[in-house]
Amino acid sequence: MDDIRIEKIVRSRRRTIALVITPDARLIVRAPARASSALIDEVIREKSGWIRKKIGEMKGRPQAVVHAYEEGEIFWFLGRSYPLHIVDEAGAGIQRTDKLCVSRTSTQEIRTRIQRWYWAEAATEIHSRCMWFSMMTGYSPASVRITDARQRWGSCTSRGGLNFSWRLIQAPLSIVDYVIVHELVHLRQPDHSPKFWGKVEALMPDYKRRREWLRDNERLLRI
Secondary structure, rough: OOOOEEEEEEOOOOOOOOOOOOOOOOOOEEOOOOOOHHHHHHHHOHHHHHHHHHHHHHHHOOOOOOOOOOOEEEEEEHHHHHEEEEEEEOOOOOEEEOOOEHHHHHHHHHHHHHHHHHHHHHHHHHHHHHHHHHHHHHHOEEEEEEEEOOOEEEEEOOOEEEEHHHHHOOOOOOHHHHHHHHHHHHOOOOOHHHHHHHHHHHHOEEEEEEEEHHHHHHHHHOO
16 A cells, blocks of 8 residues: 555545545545544555556556647637637637637737636536426426535535535536536535436436546636
8 A cells, every 4th residue: 555645635515435536546544533643544455456457547647738728728618629719809808709709909818808708608607507407307406606625526515505616617418417416416415326316317318428438528618
């Protein structure tokens, strides 16, 4: 176990220990507030083979995109690629045609402006899809928020609120829908037990394919 390094231990009111391998191949441990270090070490020893396998898989997946925010660079929106195009028109904001058009007067703060644009688009699209699936399932969240989360695409709070990272809006709509359904089901089933996955499958029979796509491509969405 000496070659397995814990990047961070996150303690909360959860009941069980969860091991998370991040897209950059780091091990995050989510543990109950009172879980001892000895218990955490024991779980890691038991799962050492799985941990090494997952770290190897993560290292073999596509590397995260590093943007220079220059003309022609590719940005993704709902699974479609848009080359960045710098336009001379002042105050035009960000326009999405067959390209992602940004005014030249905004280039000094282009990174911030593009992220704000993604955030606003995510707020509209994800909220709309969430409400549609809520009506279809009868699972009603107390709130729907867009966040700057980097490690989790979605989460469900103890008060029934749902959170989604703005970065998710880069993925195809089918993947956005999978994350939404995943979190909606958590309103009724807070764990990842077979019962939870059964509820997800009842709503989305091909959820495994969508989940695998997200696992294989998530580094491409982390701008």
